[in-house]
Amino acid sequence: MTRLALFVAVLLSGTACFAQQALWGGAQIESPVINDNGTVTFRCVAPKAVKVQVTGDFLPTRKVQTEWGEFDAPGVGEFTEGKNGLWEYTTPEAVAPELYLYNLIIDGNQTLDFNNMWINRDVSTINNMFLVPGGRSDYYAVRNVPHGTVSKVWYPCTLTKNNRRMTVYTPAGYNPTGKTRYPVVYILHGAGGDEDAWVTEGRASQILDNMIAEGRCKPMIAVFTNGNISQEAAPLENSTGYVRPVFRQEKQMEGSFEETFPEIVKYIDSHYKTLANKKNRAICGLSMGGFHTMYISLNYPDLFNYSGMFSAAVGVSDPKISPLYQDVDAKLATYFSKKPALLWIGIGKTDFLYNQNEELRAKLDAAGYPYTYLETDGGHIWKNWRIYLTEFLPKLF
Amino acid sequence: MTRLALFVAVLLSGTACFAQQALWGGAQIESPVINDNGTVTFRCVAPKAVKVQVTGDFLPTRKVQTEWGEFDAPGVGEFTEGKNGLWEYTTPEAVAPELYLYNLIIDGNQTLDFNNMWINRDVSTINNMFLVPGGRSDYYAVRNVPHGTVSKVWYPCTLTKNNRRMTVYTPAGYNPTGKTRYPVVYILHGAGGDEDAWVTEGRASQILDNMIAEGRCKPMIAVFTNGNISQEAAPLENSTGYVRPVFRQEKQMEGSFEETFPEIVKYIDSHYKTLANKKNRAICGLSMGGFHTMYISLNYPDLFNYSGMFSAAVGVSDPKISPLYQDVDAKLATYFSKKPALLWIGIGKTDFLYNQNEELRAKLDAAGYPYTYLETDGGHIWKNWRIYLTEFLPKLF
Numbered sequence: 001m002t003r004l005a006l007f008v009a010v011l012l013s014g015t016a017c018f019a020q021q022a023l024w025g026g027a028q029i030e031s032p033v034i035n036d037n038g039t040v041t042f043r044c045v046a047p048k049a050v051k052v053q054v055t056g057d058f059l060p061t062r063k064v065q066t067e068w069g070e071f072d073a074p075g076v077g078e079f080t081e082g083k084n085g086l087w088e089y090t091t092p093e094a095v096a097p098e099l100y101l102y103n104l105i106i107d108g109n110q111t112l113d114f115n116n117m118w119i120n121r122d123v124s125t126i127n128n129m130f131l132v133p134g135g136r137s138d139y140y141a142v143r144n145v146p147h148g149t150v151s152k153v154w155y156p157c158t159l160t161k162n163n164r165r166m167t168v169y170t171p172a173g174y175n176p177t178g179k180t181r182y183p184v185v186y187i188l189h190g191a192g193g194d195e196d197a198w199v200t201e202g203r204a205s206q207i208l209d210n211m212i213a214e215g216r217c218k219p220m221i222a223v224f225t226n227g228n229i230s231q232e233a234a235p236l237e238n239s240t241g242y243v244r245p246v247f248r249q250e251k252q253m254e255g256s257f258e259e260t261f262p263e264i265v266k267y268i269d270s271h272y273k274t275l276a277n278k279k280n281r282a283i284c285g286l287s288m289g290g291f292h293t294m295y296i297s298l299n300y301p302d303l304f305n306y307s308g309m310f311s312a313a314v315g316v317s318d319p320k321i322s323p324l325y326q327d328v329d330a331k332l333a334t335y336f337s338k339k340p341a342l343l344w345i346g347i348g349k350t351d352f353l354y355n356q357n358e359e360l361r362a363k364l365d366a367a368g369y370p371y372t373y374l375e376t377d378g379g380h381i382w383k384n385w386r387i388y389l390t391e392f393l394p395k396l397f
Numbered sequence: 398m399t400r401l402a403l404f405v406a407v408l409l410s411g412t413a414c415f416a417q418q419a420l421w422g423g424a425q426i427e428s429p430v431i432n433d434n435g436t437v438t439f440r441c442v443a444p445k446a447v448k449v450q451v452t453g454d455f456l457p458t459r460k461v462q463t464e465w466g467e468f469d470a471p472g473v474g475e476f477t478e479g480k481n482g483l484w485e486y487t488t489p490e491a492v493a494p495e496l497y498l499y500n501l502i503i504d505g506n507q508t509l510d511f512n513n514m515w516i517n518r519d520v521s522t523i524n525n526m527f528l529v530p531g532g533r534s535d536y537y538a539v540r541n542v543p544h545g546t547v548s549k550v551w552y553p554c555t556l557t558k559n560n561r562r563m564t565v566y567t568p569a570g571y572n573p574t575g576k577t578r579y580p581v582v583y584i585l586h587g588a589g590g591d592e593d594a595w596v597t598e599g600r601a602s603q604i605l606d607n608m609i610a611e612g613r614c615k616p617m618i619a620v621f622t623n624g625n626i627s628q629e630a631a632p633l634e635n636s637t638g639y640v641r642p643v644f645r646q647e648k649q650m651e652g653s654f655e656e657t658f659p660e661i662v663k664y665i666d667s668h669y670k671t672l673a674n675k676k677n678r679a680i681c682g683l684s685m686g687g688f689h690t691m692y693i694s695l696n697y698p699d700l701f702n703y704s705g706m707f708s709a710a711v712g713v714s715d716p717k718i719s720p721l722y723q724d725v726d727a728k729l730a731t732y733f734s735k736k737p738a739l740l741w742i743g744i745g746k747t748d749f750l751y752n753q754n755e756e757l758r759a760k761l762d763a764a765g766y767p768y769t770y771l772e773t774d775g776g777h778i779w780k781n782w783r784i785y786l787t788e789f790l791p792k793l794f
Contacts, residue, residue, distance in 0.1 A: 003713045003753070048505035108445035111508040117518050118633050126511060144636040147560060151548035154569070163544060172551070176573035236515050239541040316400045356400070 029086070031115040032130050038094025040132070042077075042104075042113065047085025049106045053078055054113075056102025056127075057381070058095050069352060076105070097134035098383060099203065101127040120201050122382075123192040129201070138210070139390055140203040145213035146172030150205050152195075152237075155267045159260050165233035166264070167195045167224035169205050170272065171212055174221070181273045183397040184221045185306075186264075187389070188285025188292050191252055191313070194234040195226040201382050207389055217393040223268055227285075227292055229256040253291060253313075255322025261296045265303060282396045284308030284344070286385040287353070291316065298331040299324050301338050306396050308344040310388040311380050315356030336369045342395055343371040346388040348378040426483070428512040429527050435491025437527070439474075439501075440512060444482025446503045450475055451510075453499025453524075454778070455492050466749065473502070494531035495780060496600065498524040517598050519779075520589040526598070535607070536787055537600040542610035543569030547602050549592075549634075552664045556657050562630035563661070564592045564621035566602050567669065568609055571618070578670045580794040581618045582703075583661075584786070585682025585689050588649055588710070591631040592623040598779050604786055614790040620665055624682075624689055626653040650688060650710075652719025658693045662700060679793045681705030681741070683782040684750070688713065695728040696721050698735050703793050705741040707785040708777050712753030733766045739792055740768040743785040745775040 031043040042054050059075035079087040101120065104111050112119060118129045131141055148171045154163040171182065187204055189197040198204040204222060211217040229252075232238050269276040283304045285293040290312020297307040317325040343364075347357045364371055374391055376384050428440040439451050456472035476484040498517065501508050509516060515526045528538055545568045551560040568579065584601055586594040595601040601619060608614040626649075629635050666673040680701045682690040687709020694704040714722040740761075744754045761768055771788055773781050 046506050106506050106508075107504055109443050109503050109506075109508065110511060111503075111506065112523065114507060114523060117521060117523070119516060119518065119523065121514050121516065124514060126509065126514070126516065142630075142634055142636050144559070147551040147562075149548050149550050151546050153546050154544040162541070165544075233539075237539055239539050 029115045031113055034095070034130075034132055035090070038132075039091045040095045040130070041088060041090040042079070042102075043115065044079065044087045044104060044106070044113065045085050046087055046106055049081075049085075049087065051078075051105075051107055052081075052087040052089075053105040054089055054102055055105060056100055057383070058091070058098070058100040058102065058132075095132050097132045097137035099129060099131045099137060099140045099201070099386070101129055101201070101382075103127055122197070122201060136387065136390060139207045140386060141210075142206055143210055143213075145209055147209050148172050148205060148212075149174065150199055154233075155264065157260055158263060159256060160229060160232075162232055164226060164231075165195055165237055166226060167199050168268075168272070169199070169208055169222040169224075171208065171219040171221070173219070174273065176273060178273065181275045182219060182221045183280035183282070184223060184268060184272075184274050185282040185284065185393070185396060186223045186225065186261075186304075188225060188227055188283070188289030190285075190287030190289055192228075193289075194228065194231065195224050196234045198224045202389070203386055204389060207386065207393070211390065211393055218397045220393075220397065221268070221272055221274060223264070225257075225261075225264060227257050227289060228252060229254075229260070253288060253316060253321075255295075255324040258292055258295045258299060258322075258324050262300055262303065278302055278305050279341075280305075280397060282306035282308070282342075282392075284310060284389070284392055285312070286310040286388075287313050287380065290314065295324050297340075297343075298328065298335050301331075301335045301340075305340055306342040306344070306392075307340065308342075308388065308392040309346070309357075310385050310392075311347050311351050311353055312345070312357065313353055314360045315353070332364075332367065332369065336367075343369075344374075344388075344392050344395065345371055346374040346376065346384070346391065348376050348380065348384045350377075350379040351384075352380060426512045428510055431492075431527075431529055432487070435529075436488045437492045437529070438485060438487040439476070439499075439510065441476065441484045441501060441503070441510065442482050443484055443503055446478075446482075446484065448475075448502075448504055449478075449484040449486075450502040451486055451499055452502060453497055454780070455488070455495070455497040455499065455529075492529050494529045494534035496526060496528045496534060496537045496598070496783070498526055498598070498779075500524055519594070519598055533784065533787060536604045537783060538607075539603055540607055540610075542606055544606050545569050545602060545609075546571065547596055551630075552661065554657055555660060556653060557626060557629075559629055561623060561628075562592055562634055563623060564596050565665075565669070566596070566605055566619040566621075568605065568616040568618070570616070571670065573670060575670065578672045579616060579618045580677035580679070581620060581665060581669075581671050582679040582681065582790070582793060583620045583622065583658075583701075585622060585624055585680070585686030587682075587684030587686055589625075590686075591625065591628065592621050593631045595621045599786070600783055601786060604783065604790070608787065608790055615794045617790075617794065618665070618669055618671060620661070622654075622658075622661060624654050624686060625649060626651075626657070650685060650713065650718075652692075652721040655689055655692045655696060655719075655721050659697055659700065675699055675702050676738075677702075677794060679703035679705070679739075679789075681707060681786070681789055682709070683707040683785075684710050684777065687711065692721050694737075694740075695725065695732050698728075698732045698737075702737055703739040703741070703789075704737065705739075705785065705789040706743070706754075707782050707789075708744050708748050708750055709742070709754065710750055711757045712750070729761075729764065729766065733764075740766075741771075741785075741789050741792065742768055743771040743773065743781070743788065745773050745777065745781045747774075747776040748781075749777060 029043045033041045054077045055074050064073040077089045079089040113128045116128045148169050151168045153168050157164045187198050212219050281304045290309035319326045426440045430438045451474045452471050461470040474486045476486040510525045513525045545566050548565045550565050554561045584595050609616050678701045687706035716723045
């Protein structure tokens with residue numbers, strides 16, 4: 001055996017995955033596999049298991065009743081045991097193009113598909129992901145196109161007196177010492193999310209790479225802030241430690257984050273090659289980020305020419321909490337008097353925030369304020385937010 | 398119930414974690430917890446489980462025999478079942494400061510600690526992580542110090558005729574249009590790793606942030622390349638798809654990656670505020686990256702003034718594969734005739750590459766070539782590579 005072969009053999013053996021790290025271990029099983037007929041096969045080695053299941057948003061949903069109403073819960077697929085403890089499940093039908101989340105359940109315990117390295121943290125939930133290519137889902141894939149740069153950037157925040165983290169996308173060809181300047185879209189996450197969410201399951205950098213490459217949207221800078229004002233950064237990037245993220249209601253949607261937004265815009269304009277004017281600025285966000293988008297747009301009507309509210313939590317503001325949530329009617333009048341290029345509203349038919357959005361639209365309709373509206377199937381889900389982003393971006397600049 | 402409270406309640410309910418995403422689900426259990434006496438407690442809810450165990454590199458190792466020799470394998474800790482399916486394990490003794498990897502084993506099936514959001518992919522192995530603060534391990538933590546920017550950057554590669562991805566760290570205060578220029582360290586991963594490895598379990602950006610803040614090393618740019626020439630990028634960032642990473646021996650350590658290195662240096666010098674000369678350039682790498690470091694340093698002796706070989710696979714080159722691996726003695730003579738500022742070698746006493754490094758040192762000693770050597774406990778492990786980086790960086794520039 002040559003030394004190179006021995007080196008590889010030791011790496012492949014993966015004898016002691018912790019003690020000899022960066023090594024290769026475990027059975028080399030492929031899971032999931034998208035079959036030629038469009039069905040998807042999942043595999044799992046669990047010789048001691050009695051029952052193996054998969055649950056995820058690619059399976060037909062079932063209705064679940066709770067004290068807060070009826071929700072769609074994902075279905076469950078049952079694996080069959082084969083030889084040597086190899087379990088397998090194939091979907092009965094072809095799975096439509098989309099980016100999906102799933103988990104395995106072994107003997108009633110939630111676990112991951114360890115043969116799929118694509119894992120995503122969404123707040124305090126961990127899931128595997130897989131992508132069925134085709135249609136709109138091709139925007140979510142890494143394709144052989146020029147790629148922008150994705151950076152984790154810390155900026156000083158006057159209000160919180162610390163440094164806070166954001167994600168910044170600069171398009172392919174961006175040159176910090178060049179002459180070309182770009183418009184900027186600010187893209188905001190939902191409650192409990194953070195500056196990572198839109199570039200992980202949100203696929204925003206892939207969407208931008210692919211749509212820019214196809215000429216479907218203009219080359220632009222994108223900024224993904226952290227809307228949890230009590231957080232410096234995503235949970236594992238905080239100097240406060242590595243604890244499980246905890247939902248901190250008292251520090252969300254109380255006006256502070258929105259107040260810091262003009263400073264964020266100023267930071268971006270002074271550190272990047274931006275077209276630093278309202279005409280070349282857009283803002284959008286999902287759920288709480290849609291709420292933030294609304295109140296930032298209304299309170300700073302000279303900042304953004306384009307605003308997008310995705311499944312926005314529009315009806316949850318309390319005027320007693322912050323002056324930013326007061327005098328909404330007057331602020332709406334001012335906002336529309338400045339003739340913004342676009343107010344875009346998107347929501348799913350079964351979203352638990354549907355009624356709040358319906359009320360907002362009724363108010364806008366009654367006042368004759370213009371907006372663009374998209375209603376999709378489904379609820380408060382990433383599938384919709386990715387769709388809304390691909391609808392919103394081509395309308396900008 | 399106010400609308401804000403209802404909104405939060407729905408988010409907290411996490412009824413349907415896939416169908417209503419970005420929501421909060423699961424029991425709010427804290428695991429792991431570092432106790433005041435230094436022991437660590439792990440918790441897990443598994444009402445249907447018969448046996449719950451934890452395995453990781455914080456537990457005393459046990460010896461395992463294989464056809465390739467004896468290895469250290471991690472020990473196993475046994476959980477105890479309490480009320481309502483809550484299982485718990487506390488280490489018998491205090492756990493020393495360090496960054497650790499671990500997994501749970503439920504009824505014989507490997508799984509993650511779902512209450513710990515800190516998850517790391519190391520090639521095709523997925524583990525939870527936790528950090529016990531104190532001592533050197535404080536360099537690995539995100540601390541309240543100025544933070545550099547970490548960017549995922551695509552550069553054109555002439556040899557492979559595609560764009561390839563690297564990670565670039567620019568120190569706090571770096572200004573692409575400013576006058577200050579910085580030295581550059583290139584930091585290379587091991588076999589099967591990629592451009593993500595050093596900034597995930599390698600903690601290189603935290604190490605740089607913290608050591609720069611303490612004045613223990615100079616502010617510098619750090620570049621983390623992808624040494625697998627057949628890969629555009631880390632597995633999930635490839636345009637070729639999202640399959641499980643597979644060890645591709647034929648495209649590693651065959652000279653091509655090393656050949657592309659001068660082009661990488663040229664790219665960095667033309668896109669960043671670098672001090673673009675040998676005096677202000679360093680290179681280091683672990684395992685295969687140590688091998689790359691050696692052959693890049695020897696074949697391009699005018700590029701780097703500082704070279705660091707961490708647990709390097711120094712003895713696995715085959716001269717028949719590439720001219721870069723030929724005439725090593727003559728290249729060593731040329732390399733040392735140019736009086737490099739530092740050749741640094743570090744290895745663990747139980748590393749399976751120890752003998753190869755011993756042979757290299759004997760050769761250097763015989764020729765009277767100067768180098769700095771550090772021998773540590775332990776084997777081919779990230780703990781050592783992080784230690785070596787913290788030893789190497791203060792010696793640069």
